Amino acid sequence: MFWTIIRREFLDHVMNFRFFAIFALTIILMTVSVVVFSANYEKTMKERRPWVTSYVNDDGKTELYMAPCTFGVIGRTPTVLSFCSGMAEKELPNQAGIELNRLNSISKNPKIGELISDSKFLDWAFIVSVILSFAAGLLTYKSVSGERRDGTLTLVLSNPLPRSVLLLAKYSAAMLALTLALLSAIIFSLITLQVIGSVSLAGDDFLKILLFTCISLLFLSIFVFLGLICSVFTQSPLISAVTFLFNWIILVFVIPNMGGIVAGMIGRIDTPLQVSQKTEAIDTKYPMLPGMTFSDEAQVRLERKGAQERLLMEYIQSLMQQVNVGRDITRISPASTFSYAAESITGNGTIRFTNYLNNVKRYRENIFQAVLGADKKDTASQHIYMPNSCGGDNFSKETVDLGNVKEFQDPPPTSKESLDATVKDIAALVLFNMIFFTLAFWIFTRMDVAPAPGA
């Protein structure tokens, strides 16, 4: 009986025009997302300038005397899975300026002409959270209220069939239809991606896409339950549609978009004025005393630079903290929770940004230590590293090969790391599912199945 209902409902969904429309829309949008992304990705990777420090000569060797006054910029590149959930990528800082002894700036460098093109990044997470969650409502809003109005509900329940099974069957049928749409769209666009060929995915990436698909289904299941709740709760399909839509618009549009406003109101961060005062305070904390020796002066300058870097990192941390406050508050909506989960599972967005910052810092420290180490070996040098000053007898004049240290590595998180970062959000999605399931179940087992008079 259970299977009969599922089959009937599933066929009902699939044969319907609304399913066809959703199916087509999802496939088209996901493919557009992939096609445009791969074209832009190719361009970005081509224009990307590898980080070559000015003190590295053509043989790949390092001229040590140039090291203390070297500045450089390390760009952040998008991951190959940005098409899954890369919306935040566009807004996050994309470059870091470093000297060997400190990280001195983190900034966002717009591409030329960006003022003219202001379109949003269309990623899969957006398509799932807006289009498919909407589809979940379209498929379910009539499923109980419609049958009740037509009187077929009493008929179905006259069978030896517990109400919970009926509800589960309706849920499964809707989920099956959504899975069909989602999987076909994902497979179709992945094939397109392979055909275009400019983005090559590795095994780990496929694993991440699989996880993304699972999270998407977990998310869609919440909206199927929501649709069922609305359908069970109301007298007529029309009222249930209206109820669903208001819930949907609040969960999918209102709450996620209010995050920035709420975070700006609640989260506390230093004002630019306070930050610049703190920066000035560093110089007083590490004063340059008259009569200092050259090596003491170098020491003080290094300490100042170190303190400046710590201040910058702390400040960025506090900014991220404020973003997280906003995110935590918007997590009351499954749509937000889903998009954050999708972001961390595919290794994009804030998790990627934090990793990048740490990688830049580690890279800088490594290269700095390597330079200092190479200098130690040079007996002709006085081993005094004076920031921002090149030449002189204080530092080695040799040319050495630093080896692998000079390559900046910024790998995307592995699927295990991403999964670890996502556990909290997945748990939240499961919790949402349970709450909505219980609600739907509780209301349905207690409802009056007779058609409402006048409905």
Next chain:
Amino acid sequence: MIKDIIRKELLVNIFSYRFLIGLVVVIVMMGIVGYVLVEDYVFRNQTHISNVQQHTDQLKNFKVYSTVKTVVDIPPSPLSVFCRGAKDVPTSIEITSYQIPSVVDNQGTTDFIGGGGESNRPYNPLLRIFTPIDLAFVIGIILSLFAILLVFDSFSGEREQGTLRLMLSTSIGRIQVLLGKFIGALITIAIPLTIGFLEILLIWNFFPDISLSSDILIGTILIYFFSLVFLAGFLALGLLISLFTRESSTGLMYLLLAWVLVAIVIPEGIGYLAEYNFPKESTKDLLSTIDKQYSEAVKKVPQPHNMMIWGSMDYEGGEEILGINPEAIEPRVEYHKATYSLKLQRAEDRNRVMENYADRLDDWKNTRDALLRTSLYVMYKNIVTAISGTDIETYETTIQRVKRYRESLVEYLRPKVASAQWFTRVLEHPEMLMTKENEKKWDELKAKEGAEALYKIFTWDRIPPLNVSDMPLPDIEFPGITERLSSIMIDIAILFSTIIAFLLLACWRAAYYKVN
């Protein structure tokens, strides 16, 4: 009779469940979003005022002509509460003779420390990862859905209940019923809209910094009007679909699909698809060729002696020299005369490259916008952005005017290059001339009072600023509301014709509608 229908529709709508929820959502959203955006405007306006002050002071402080630069500060638009508009539009444009401002300029990087200047208001650029919302979003997305929900069953629903037959058995014409329903729904939807706009007026009142000028009021009224027109479009579409479907739930489904298409799929999908064809940036190589040509040309100019000057400061193209040997002045004037025209030439050349790219971008944008105009929501957004003055076209017009102003500035500066005041004021202060006698005097002073004493002679502080009262000032007239409206006539025309087409189609359909 039509009045009765309007009254009935209005009452039915107002006492419905959907109206109540919609009203609450819209009022709350408009209040919160409106407050946040108005506060943001007030802050930006304060920054603007202090910037203007600072830049005006700067005008009184030029020591030599070569470093003269002016800054145009673009005031924030008080109507930005309705639409935040284009992102990252610069608030100040710097004008020198060495560079011509351009729309496609790399707008500079947003720095995380020092990015907010010295302001005492928290500034977190990371918050941009949350989609910013404005009132155009609340009206365009939320209120439009609300409009659909008001009318999706107006014919099919009444037919299902059998009341439509009843109504048509009276002497009322079908068209009258249609118009009655349309106007009734329009009045209903106008209620939350009006309350929302009143909320904004109220919020404006809370902030003493905002003076409600006639421009703001006219803009607000226009935005209100076009919001109503836009919502009328959705109502007309709703009525149309309601007339084409037998069952109201089917009608609702079609309408929702149409809404998803208009409000989400077309704006996001086509907007993103267009990125595929985004004109490849080609300026980098061309610009570096121009720079190379320039530096080669400069090399050919006889170089002046750099040994005979004291306290020189080089600004991007300009030069300030405190002390100079009298013999070195003439060759240096000649040098500047020769290089200044080269610098102007370079600015023109660079500008040509940028303009070329801007033109290509414009073509791309026009094609994209034409495709996007298939969506009512996009047209509405274009209209509101233009009226708010936060659109990219307003900025482009401003840039054009700034360019014209720059020409007059260059005209003013060009003759000055022939005088020594271009780079030094030493002729008016002969005590800084590096003559034999002076040098002897300095040596004596140094021996007597130490090296520090020389700084008292060689300082810009002692030199009074240039008299530039005849210099053309950057008195840019920012595009007014009428001018901004003219750029969106096409959107307005399409919006109106779509609605009329919907209504006509609905009338035609209503005439043939089978009521049983």
